[in-house]
Amino acid sequence: MNPAIQIDNGRDSETIEEVVIRIEGLRKTYGEVVAVDGVDLTVNRGEVFGILGPNGAGKTTTLEMIEGLRKPDAGEIEVAGYDAVREAEDLKRIIGVQLQSTALFDYLSVEETLRLFSDLYGTDGSPVRIQQLLEIASLAKKAKARVDELSGGQQHRLSLILALINDPRVVFLDEPTTGLDPQARHNVWDLVRKIRDEKKTVLLTTHYMEEAEELCDRVAIMDHGRMLVCDTPLTLIRSLKMDATVLASVEADSGEQLEVDLDLLPGVTSEEREASDLRLQTENVQATVTSLMSLAAERGLHLKDLSVRSVNLEDVFISYTGRGLRD
Amino acid sequence: MKPYLSMVGANLKMTLRNRTGLFWLLLFPAAFIIVLGSLVGDGSSLHASVGVVNGGATPVARQMTSAMKDSKFFAVQSGAKGTEFAKLREGKLDAVVVFPEKESSGQPLPVSTYVDKANVSTSQAVSAAIGQIGQRINEQAAGTAPQPQVVSINTHGVQSKHLSYIDYLVPGILAMSIMQSAIGGLANSFVVLRERGVLRRIKVTPFPLTSFIAARITSQFAVALCQAAVLLGLARVFFHVEIVGSLLSVGAFVLLGCLAFLTIGFLVASVSGKQESASALAQLITFPMLFFSGVFFSLDQAPTWLQDLAKVLPLTYLADGLRQVMIYGASLTSLWGDTLALAVTVAIGFVLATRYFRWEPKTS
Numbered sequence: 001m002n003p004a005i006q007i008d009n010g011r012d013s014e015t016i017e018e019v020v021i022r023i024e025g026l027r028k029t030y031g032e033v034v035a036v037d038g039v040d041l042t043v044n045r046g047e048v049f050g051i052l053g054p055n056g057a058g059k060t061t062t063l064e065m066i067e068g069l070r071k072p073d074a075g076e077i078e079v080a081g082y083d084a085v086r087e088a089e090d091l092k093r094i095i096g097v098q099l100q101s102t103a104l105f106d107y108l109s110v111e112e113t114l115r116l117f118s119d120l121y122g123t124d125g126s127p128v129r130i131q132q133l134l135e136i137a138s139l140a141k142k143a144k145a146r147v148d149e150l151s152g153g154q155q156h157r158l159s160l161i162l163a164l165i166n167d168p169r170v171v172f173l174d175e176p177t178t179g180l181d182p183q184a185r186h187n188v189w190d191l192v193r194k195i196r197d198e199k200k201t202v203l204l205t206t207h208y209m210e211e212a213e214e215l216c217d218r219v220a221i222m223d224h225g226r227m228l229v230c231d232t233p234l235t236l237i238r239s240l241k242m243d244a245t246v247l248a249s250v251e252a253d254s255g256e257q258l259e260v261d262l263d264l265l266p267g268v269t270s271e272e273r274e275a276s277d278l279r280l281q282t283e284n285v286q287a288t289v290t291s292l293m294s295l296a297a298e299r300g301l302h303l304k305d306l307s308v309r310s311v312n313l314e315d316v317f318i319s320y321t322g323r324g325l326r327d
Numbered sequence: 328m329k330p331y332l333s334m335v336g337a338n339l340k341m342t343l344r345n346r347t348g349l350f351w352l353l354l355f356p357a358a359f360i361i362v363l364g365s366l367v368g369d370g371s372s373l374h375a376s377v378g379v380v381n382g383g384a385t386p387v388a389r390q391m392t393s394a395m396k397d398s399k400f401f402a403v404q405s406g407a408k409g410t411e412f413a414k415l416r417e418g419k420l421d422a423v424v425v426f427p428e429k430e431s432s433g434q435p436l437p438v439s440t441y442v443d444k445a446n447v448s449t450s451q452a453v454s455a456a457i458g459q460i461g462q463r464i465n466e467q468a469a470g471t472a473p474q475p476q477v478v479s480i481n482t483h484g485v486q487s488k489h490l491s492y493i494d495y496l497v498p499g500i501l502a503m504s505i506m507q508s509a510i511g512g513l514a515n516s517f518v519v520l521r522e523r524g525v526l527r528r529i530k531v532t533p534f535p536l537t538s539f540i541a542a543r544i545t546s547q548f549a550v551a552l553c554q555a556a557v558l559l560g561l562a563r564v565f566f567h568v569e570i571v572g573s574l575l576s577v578g579a580f581v582l583l584g585c586l587a588f589l590t591i592g593f594l595v596a597s598v599s600g601k602q603e604s605a606s607a608l609a610q611l612i613t614f615p616m617l618f619f620s621g622v623f624f625s626l627d628q629a630p631t632w633l634q635d636l637a638k639v640l641p642l643t644y645l646a647d648g649l650r651q652v653m654i655y656g657a658s659l660t661s662l663w664g665d666t667l668a669l670a671v672t673v674a675i676g677f678v679l680a681t682r683y684f685r686w687e688p689k690t691s
Contacts, residue, residue, distance in 0.1 A: 067531050069530060069531060097531040105337065105525065108340065121330075
């Protein structure tokens with residue numbers, strides 16, 4: 001077993017960031033199972049920070065220890081100056097939480113739910129604030145609808161704005177789009193961007209790469225209870241020293257097949273073929289594409305649907321864990 | 328305080344909007360009372376036959392007796408104390424009014440009214456009517472200047488052989504409906520809130536979960552009092568079932584019973600992982616009580632083993648307590664047995680429910 005992997009990004013950045021969440025040596029076991037195995041993490045003020053990992057990686061357990069729902073076995077958690085274990089009650093007032101299960105009271109309306117939680121937080125649930133929240137979640141027309149009459153996406157959005165009802169300094173979102181269709185997912189993403197625009201710090205977990213790339217200023221990749229790496233999505237992708245994936249399908253005039261070993265083209269690191277479809281990974285997209293074009297011209301081949309896909313976080317995840325996120 | 332009241336209000340709103348729950352906690356028992364009540368009819372009449380003892384002994388007694396004779400409500404007859412009492416016990420008279428043989432000067436004349444405990448509605452009317460006559464005489468004597476009373480009236484219940492069925496049934500049905508909603512209703516909804524993660528969502532707010540429980544208990548109290556008001560109101564309007572004892576005593580028993588069954592409800596919720604199992608377990612607990620606690624029929628004639636079984640069921644004590652207060656006007660202190668039994672249920676239920684309590688879903 002390795003000692004905990006130290007992740008520290010504040011030090012090499014030039015600007016002085018205000019640290020809002022600081023976690024050191026966090027550990028949690030359930031019987032024999034080590035759910036969280038020595039996690040260190042810092043999140044700066046105003047950033048959207050994502051913990052990316054497959055199901056069972058320990059993301060939710062980590063988040064729930066910060067929220068005060070679970071007690072860590074070891075380690076320290078400090079959020080906005082509060083000790084998350086010893087000062088959990090004070091901390092609750094300044095954080096907003098969306099849990100993985102977004103169930104609420106079925107028989108209350110959207111507006112009543114917001115007002116109830118506003119009272120539970122002891123904040124003034126002013127009609128203006130509630131209206132504002134309803135609008136950013138596009139739920140204004142549903143204010144009088146009962147929670148059990150909402151669609152899954154609407155319930156998600158309601159539980160998201162509930163996380164804002166106390167005007168929190170830090171917002172925790174646990175898999176905010178899991179189980180949503182693409183349209184609903186994009187709506188939630190818009191909502192998260194609006195939260196960022198309110199200058200709140202957001203810590204979210206997800207197992208969708210696109211989500212992490214779309215929303216997060218920084219991403220930590222987590223697997224088997226450990227943080228493997230943590231940086232901006234761009235830096236992580238660049239660190240792979242891989243340029244892109246080139247995709248094309250090949251058609252020959254005479255029905256002739258492409259028989260060249262494409263591995264030999266400049267820049268190509270790996271090659272996959274299925275019937276006429278090509279998939280090349282390259283560390284030099286320009287050289288690879290140029291030589292592929294001239295090869296096609298020499299042999300009288302037509303390249304159809306030529307496209308270049310840049311490297312994404314999935315590739316990063318695979319390179320660190322040796323398997324796909326959805327495996 | 329505001330978060331707490333807000334939670335109580337939300338609980339009540341949710342109770343009102345839950346149609347299925349509302350059916351079981353109000354409509355079902357109301358239907359019971361109306362159907363069974365219509366089958367047996369009510370025992371009230373527009374006239375009351377009264378036996379007067381020593382009606383001519385003193386001037387005030389003569390004045391009151393003639394006032395009663397003038398009233399169309401009363402059919403008055405006179406006789407010796409022993410014979411009039413015998414008639415009352417046999418159900419031939421509705422009340423006996425006993426005047427003292429002599430008056431002591433300066434003291435109000437102590438008049439004792441004895442009414443048939445079993446015939447609650449008539450007894451109520453009789454006491455009220457005699458009370459009015461006494462009050463009128465007091466007022467006439469007082470004139471304009473304040474003076475000591477000339478009459479003071481005490482009402483006593485006398486146990487007759489026959490108890491009308493509706494009078495017996497109504498307190499039992501009320502006890503039943505309180506039990507159903509405190510055990511079944513609470514266990515069901517609490518398991519759902521816990522297993523679907525709503526309790527966890529409350530847990531990340533600054534609102535303490537103990538306050539959440541307290542709000543739950545408070546709203547269940549309000550529900551139980553509403554059940555009592557509606558069911559007793561129905562029984563009064565349709566079947567002239569009156570409450571002889573104090574409303575406060577009825578309320579106190581309703582709340583004590585509600586609390587006892589709530590602790591059982593929380594216990595059921597704690598040991599059940601799913602709504603279905605909570606519902607099944609709640610039925611397993613409430614069903615035997617429905618039949619073996621003397622809710623629908625008296626267990627006086629039942630076999631000894633059944634009577635012994637009834638003695639360990641908390642519903643027996645709630646039904647009996649409510650019945651004693653409503654029919655016989657018993658005071659809380661005289662019902663210490665029922666009170667103690669329910670208090671013991673609260674204590675045992677509380678210990679067990681706390682022992683097995685869970686905030687977190689079973690699956691996590």
